[in-house]
Amino acid sequence: MAIRTHWTVIHVCGHEVSHDLSGRPADRRASFARWLQERDCTACWKAAREQDGAGKEEWLAAKRAEEQQAAAEWAAQFDMPPLEGPERALAWAERSRHQLVTAAYGALVTDGSWDEADWTVLEDKIRTITRAGWWIDQRDTEGTDLPELLDAATSDDIGTENPFR
Structure with a gap:
């Protein structure tokens, strides 16, 4: 049978x-x-996923807006230069820069052995990197690695005041 x-x-x-x-x-x-x-059943499972997806998309949009607001306020407070690159990458790069630099400050100054003078030197280097793609590329980096990454940045990553460059 x-x-x-x-x-x-x-x-x-x-x-x-x-x-x-x-x-x-x-x-x-x-x-x-x-x-x-x-x-x-499959139909109910798909309907539940669609509802969850809409909720997740709204939550993610709200979270991104909150992160963008924090990054913009931080950039204004610490006189960070605007980033250069494709329009669609700028917001992501600004959030990435904010997250990496604040993580670095926490690891090196707050929890580490650096003093404010050491940080000021690093902060000046941070201001020179204006290519949005560089900050996006470093988004998963540990904060303690930022000094070495800044030293490894190439001339393509560093902004210039010369408009005819």
Whole structure:
């Protein structure tokens, strides 16, 4: 006698769905059908994901706006120069710069052995890097690595006051 391939499952959402389990090994079909009973049907699962996705997108947009506001206030407070690059990369780069520099300050000055004079020298180097892509590239870097990264920056990353460059 052949093991059945179609199972009628009543999902936790209350929907009754016939599932073709012929793609599964015969000895795993019954346990998979039991597992399906503990889940929403496909239609309800997709609807729940769409609702969650909209909520996540709104949450992410609000978080990005909050981070952007903090980055803009920080840049104004510490007289950071505007970044250069494609318009769509500027906001991301500003947030990345803010996060990396504040992490570096925390690691090197607040928790580390640097004093404010050491930090002022580094801060001057930070102001020279105006290429948005450089800051985006460093977004996952540890704050303690910032001095070495600034030393490794190339002339393409450093801004200039010469408009004819």
